[in-house]
Amino acid sequence: MFNKKSLKTHPIIILFLLVPYFIFVTCSKKKLTGPEDTFKVRLEIALPKAASSPASNMSVKAIDNAVITVSAEGEPLFQEFSQNLVISDNTATGTLDVLKGQDRKFTVVLLSGGVTIFCGSRTIDILDDTFNLDFQFSKKCTDITVENLSDFTFAGAGEKITVTWTTSNTGAEPISEAFDDEVWLSTTPGAFNKDVLLGSFRHENGLDVDARLPVSMDVVLPVPLPGPAGTYSIFVENDGQGEVEESDETNNRILKDITLLGSGDLRVTLTWNTDSTDVDIHIFEPDGNHVFFADSIGTTAELDVDNTVGRGPENVFVGPGQALPGTFQIFIINHAAADDPPPVTEATIEITLFANTAQETKATFTRTLTDIDVTLGINVADVTFPGGIITETFGSRTISDMRVTLTWDTDYTDLDIRVTTPDGTTESATIFDNDGYGTESYVLGPGWADDGTYQIFVVSVSGGEFYEQGLNATIEVTIYEGTTMEATSTFDRTLFYMNEALGINVADVDFPAGTISETFGTRDNPGDLLVTLTWDTDSTNLDLVVRDPEMNGIGSTYDAFGFGPEEIFVSNALDGTYEIFVALDYIWLTTEATIKIDAFPGTPNKVSQTITRTISPEDSLFFPAMVSIGTVTFPDGIISETPNASALFKQGITPATIKKNSTPKFTNRNEGILTSRKKFGKRW
Structure with a gap:
């Protein structure tokens, strides 16, 4: 008997065969009663002419192959259609109860005198109320x-x-x-x-x-x-x-x-156990060539597979008979991870020598990686040819395309490294020191330097307006650190006046040659806003104040003796309007104040406007008194002058609410994130 319960747990199937005879299957909407969800299926089988006569010798049976496979009795289950099969015009029609479902395998066998004449099967989804199928037959029922x-x-x-x-x-x-x-x-x-x-x-x-x-x-x-x-x-x-x-x-x-x-004299294959991470193989060849993702083909070694999405493999190989005599130094770098903090990663390094020969030798090493540091090479092994001797190595090495280090000799001061890259972007240091003496560093990891010129300069951003004895800074520039091409140059600069908008040139570095050239003079530090205040009388004190779109006051550099200048520099402006004021501290004589506003200073998009105000002693009778100068609206950098007015008392802007001069965020390409905002002090 036809077992519906068995068919519910094992697919029915109908598959394409080789000889072109056709079945059309139609399902009615009427369901059978019972717990199973079934269709009443009508089969219309187009028979070969030779098979349609005599009809009395023809039978059709449906076989569930899945049930055949798992039946405890080992016998196939089938449904005979002979008793209700109608043959007319070379078409045999009959009915079958079929369970709904996907991927039903249904096999139809045509028998004559107990001998298989044609067999056909097909896999279908029995889900719709009505469907038709083209069906082909073979002379064999094998699959x-x-x-x-x-x-x-x-x-x-x-x-x-x-x-x-x-x-x-x-x-x-x-x-x-x-x-x-x-x-x-x-x-x-x-x-x-x-x-x-x-x-x-x-x-x-x-x-x-x-x-x-x-x-x-x-x-x-x-x-x-x-x-x-x-x-x-x-x-x-x-x-x-x-x-x-x-x-x-x-x-x-x-x-x-x-x-x-690739394989041969040497194959180094790296795998690791975390996703969304990037661990890199680095190899120094005996002649000093550095083979890694940015320079994948060396003298004999080649990085042929580089995995950046997790788990590896990465592979470096030297072809058969090609290894240079001497030592190949192998190390790895934990280059990147999507998560912060990065996951603990177990790296496996398999070294194969003389692959597929009688001298084949293998060694496997593991390293545990925690922090992301693109300049920290984790030693693995040295391999020496021609003998093929593998020696495990330990510890680490520092490696980079360029490292700029800044130190200085004065406490409670802050100097910053700035680097303009070949594409014109100005970047800040990757390691900061805000309290004096240094050290600050800017680092390009191995393979990160773009072709072109990197311009290095220093800015002074806090610690008082004057350095009476001079502030002595030392800048050390190292290129191709940790390689045979490593070179270092050291430069000294003395600074006397704090001015974040003014960069002190140090050196240019050209890549890929790695040529270091000292530069002199000053430059505009690229930014979004620079406001400079000067006046024409001595023994007077004016202060420059800017209120940002978040209603925070930004104080200027400090000059209490007359003439100025006082300055406010914003490297990365917020969207919205910056309001500019002159605060009147003490004024003994009528003075002419000049306020120069630069939007996008130090860039090709620089826009400037100069505004003057005449200020008399009567304007400063009430403290704090403010004179409104103008506004600058970002992101477009639109400068607008405030109509000339006498001194105004501006509620909400007092020395207590004015933030110390600050440098907003710089994009840090080396870390791939924005560095924290650095706040620099004004002496009140």
């Missing part, structure tokens, strides 16, 4: 399928790997013919391209019904690789030569990806 292909990670050119899979006959009849399973390498990942035949397995005795044969075989990867190192696919195909006629030819292949690596 070879392949499954359980082994997983692959990575392997080197010429390496022997083991491939395993399972070949089955899921059809209703045994396979008597011999046939081959073929193992292929596809240079296109995810594609069944027959680029390199790796091997084949011969099934000499065919396969019985429901037979499942596990297969294992060793194959050797080609040397050289048929394309560049990277992702390939390995696939197994049943009956690749077409020796067996099947009811379904669409389920004979299975595929998995594999990463293929």
Whole structure:
């Protein structure tokens, strides 16, 4: 009897076959009573003319192949249609109760005198109320399928790997013919391209019904690789030569990806255990060449696989017979992570010497990585040729394209490094010191320097308006740190006046040559806003005040003796309006004040406007008295003058509410984040 409960737990199937005869299947909306959710399916089978007569010898049975596989009795379950099958005009029609569901495998067998004439099967989703199917028949009811292909990670050119899979006959009849399973390498990942035949397995005795044969075989990867190192696919195909006629030819292949690596005298392969992280191999060749992601081809070594998304592999290799005599120094760098703080990462480094030869040697090392530091190389091993001696190394090394270090000799002061990159962006230090003496540093990790000129200068941002004895600064510039090309130059500068808007030139560094050239004089420090106040009388004191869009007051540099200048510099302005005022401290004589406003100073987009105000002693009778000067609105940097007015008392702006002169955020390319806002003091 037809067992609906069994079919609910095991798919029914209908598959394409080879000879063009057709079935049309129609499902009515009426459901059968009972716990199962079923359709009443009507089969319309277009028969071959030879099979339609005599009708008395024709029968049709539906076989659930999944049930055949798992039945405790070992017997197939089927539904006979002979008793209600109607044959007319070479079409046989009948009905079948079919469970709703996806991927139902349904096989139809046409028998004459107990002998199979035609067999067909197809996989369908039985979900709709009505559907039609084109259906093709074969003279055989055999069906070879392949499954359980082994997983692959990575392997080197010429390496022997083991491939395993399972070949089955899921059809209703045994396979008597011999046939081959073929193992292929596809240079296109995810594609069944027959680029390199790796091997084949011969099934000499065919396969019985429901037979499942596990297969294992060793194959050797080609040397050289048929394309560049990277992702390939390995696939197994049943009956690749077409020796067996099947009811379904669409389920004979299975595929998995594999990463293929270069190999030879030396192969260094790096893997790690975290996602969204980037760990890098670095190797110094005996002649000093540095092989890594930014310079992947050395004298003999080559980085052929670079993984930046997590887990690896990364691979550096030296081809057969190509290793330079001397020592290859191997180390790794924990380059980047998506999470902050970064995860603890366990890195595994496998070193293979003389691969695929009688002298092949392997050694594996592990390193635990915690912090992200693009300049910190974690030592792994030295490999010395021609003998191929592997020696584990420990500790770390510092490596960078450029390191600029600033120190100075005065406490309670703050100097800053500024670097203008080849694309015109001005960047700040990566390590800060706000309290005096230094040290501040600006660092480009290995491979980070762009071709072109890096312009290095220093600005003084706090500590008083004058350095009466002079502030002595030392700037050390090192290029290609930790390599055979390392070079260092040291420069001294003496500063007497605090002016963040004015940069003191130090040096230019040209890459890729790494040429260091000293520069002199001063430069405008690129920013968004610079306001400068001067006046024409001695022994008077005017103060410059700016209120930002968040209603915070910003105080200026300090001159209490007359004439000025006083300045406010904003490197990265907030969107909105900045209001500019002159605060009247003490005024003995009528004075002419000049206020110069620069939007985007030190850049090609600089816009300037100069405004004058005449201020008399009567204007300063009440403290604090403010004279409104103008506004600057960002992001466009639009400057507007306030109509000339006498001194005004501005509620809400007092010395207590004025912030000390501050430098807003700089984009820090080395860390990939915005550095914290640095606040610099004004002497009140």
